Amino acid sequence: MATDATTYQWVKDGALGAGKMRYGADYNPEQWPREVWAEDVRLMREAGVNIVSLGIFSWALLEPREGEWDFDWLDDIIDLLHENGIDVDLATATASPPAWLTTKHPEVLPVTADGTILSPGGRQHWRPTSPIFREYALRLVRQLATRYADHPALVAWHIGNELGCHNLYDFSDDAARAFRIWLQEHYTSLDALNDVWGTAFWSQHYSEWDEILPPRVAAAQRNPGQQLDFQRFSSDAQRDHLRAEAAVLAELTPGVPRTTNFMVAQNIRDIDYPSWTGDVDFVSNDHYLRPGPRGRDDLSFWANLTGNIAEGRPWLLMEHATSAVNWREINPPKRPGELMRDALTHVAHGADGVCYFQWRQSRAGGERYHSGMVPHAGADSRVFRDVVALGAELQAIAPMTGAHREKARVAIAFDYISWWVSGRDSHPTELLRYDEEALSWYFALLDLGIRADVVPVDASFDDYDVVIAPMLHVVTDDLRGRLEQIVADGRHLITTYFSGTVDEYDRVWLGGYPGALRELVGLTVEEFVPLLAPEKLASGASATNWSERIIRLGDDVEVLDTYASGDLAGEPAVTRRRVGAGSATYVSADLGVEGVTGVLRSLSDIDALRGDERTAGGKLEIITRAGDGIRYEFFANRTDEVVTLTPTGARFGTDAGAPGATIEIQPREVVIVAEPAA
Ligand code: GAL
Secondary structure (H helix, E strand, O other), rough: OOOOOOOOOOOOOOOOOOOOEEEEEOOOOOOOOOOHHHHHHHHHHHHHOEEEEEOOHHHHHHHHHHOOOHHHHHHHHHHHHHOOOOEEEEEOOOOOOHHHHHHHHHHOOOOOOOEEOOOOOOOOOOOOHHHHHHHHHHHHHHHHHHHHHEEEEOEEEEEEOOOOOOOOOOOOOOHHHHHHHHHHHHOOOOHHHHHHHHHHHHOOOOHHHHHHHOOOOOOOOOOHHHHHHHHHHHHHHHHHHHHHHHHHHHOOOOOEEOOEOOOEEOOOOOOOOOHHHHHHHOEEOOOOOOOOOOHHHHHHHHHHHHHHOOOOOOOEEEOOOOOOOOOOOOOOOOOOOOOHHHHHHHHHEEEEEEEEEOOOOOOOOOOOOOOOOOOOOEEEOHHHHHHHHHHHHHHHOOHHEEEOOOOEEEEEEOOOOHHHOOOOOOOOOOOOOOOHHHHHHHHHHHHOOOOEEEEEOOOOOOOOOOOEOOOOOOOOOHHHHHHHHHHHHOOOOEEEEOOOOOOOOOOOOOOOOOOHHHHHHHHEEEEEEEEEOOEEEEEOEEOOEEEEEEEOOOOOEEEEEEEEEOOOOOEEEEEEEEEOEEEEHHHEEHHHHHHHHHHHOOOOOOOOOOOOOOHHOOOOEEEEEEEOEEEEEEEOOOOOOOOOOOOEEEEEEOOOOOOOOEEOOOOOOOOEEEEEOO
């Protein structure tokens, strides 16, 4: 999965030495007069902050005119932070180009699919493939790296910021040139490209590489192969930028670890992060709580996936919010207890550091209503008191840093490419949601008290007794072999509708759906039956959006549930093919959380699908980290009720207790219990 570009290296020890749980924020001192800086460091110390990300949006102040540098203010704040024991994750400051650059070189501005040139005035208004932008950006990186290489406060590099957050898709002429080069590297010949893109369709054949364009707005549906390759190329173009900055830093400051903040989250679909793991020394992630009843579980899902993108090694939660964000339609503040709960849930899934956007809530600018560690109300506030309490907790649990998350017996295979392709236009319905399907399975497992890992599809499945592959739409020959192996080993695969349908070029596998998986699941589907209205299953479950008419291929395929209404009434809806001790289960409809919970219940002969009684019927999520001979079990209360637990170990953290003592876990509380590893 990962490239070998770098080896894992955690944040340097810094002013306070090793063994700390990292705690801090994006810090934007340039938004404040210097008098405020003194108060900032005082409050940071009070809160136990030991790291800040600095300079993320500072380019225009560091280089106010082309080639004119002003580092004085940055020198001063870095020194002040260092004097106060606060380390610096220094940004390369390339996230938002200054006005002089885009005035002089408007040709660095990104272009949308319909030809609109994006104006400066927001942020990240640069083309990832612009040679001009790259040159200016790397010059800035070189200046910063040279100046701060030996500063003792520097413990990590923060490359760019959320690469691709706003400029992932650029359809400019620069992009067109770079796309052609990318294609030439991937396809040895135009014949090969014409073949896999199926350009015989609608007279789309190419005779010269220069005829190929990004998939700009067109008169009718665009070529799916071209769209998919442009998605891959766009994700890779951001990674190239990361690599270019990283190369300068590696040359000038080889001992300082480099990271960039990933956005492993439901609202960011189009970056193939598992392919970036090898390009950072340690993984960092940004995650913002999704409002509503499933927000906590959603957070757990993406934290879980981040931990597995980090290949089980500690990672840094680079950004989340103390309370409200300001960029959703409605932005409620966090409920009492949620600040601590969210932070510790990330720690449970392997984060050895918890940082926020941002330290001090802005007074002006587009994010003035986004929460910070120090809110508009000041330090005498609920948020800041919670921030201080979290700092104390992180300090108390610091002995667990470096502990690895223990694997579960069940895995959900997560595939970014299937996410992209299954949501394409020109499909049987526009209502399919890959992310929601994957989340439904995770939520159902949590509801049943079953621990699961969310793993990138290219990671090994060897350690798992059950692999759930929801809507695994894109299946290569290699992946098919890996899935077949699970069942051949006597283990269990569960997969769903619209899986196995296409190859890595979005070409349909012929002979009936689910194409590549037909023999493994022992059935075929001649036509998809997207639904105009929900239908019922015999079990009482509801099918929405999608159903399929299943033809079983053999007697070894059992029917677990049938359609009970609509055109498919009486036909199989959920099947299971047994192969020796193993099995392959197929779910042909979108059943939602309740429906898939029922499917999992019907598979309870599988030992790994029996819930852990200590979850009190799924009220708790249990996650384990282990290291240095100690197991740390996190019990996260998913409910608004008090849950009582009598563990064998002892409560760990600021409220440390005795082994075997009964613990009342408050609503939305996360309790950690430690005991010697067996
Ligand atoms: C992130 C970004 C931060 C800030 C934050 C607000 O996307 O990296 O700079 O904008 O969102 O939620």
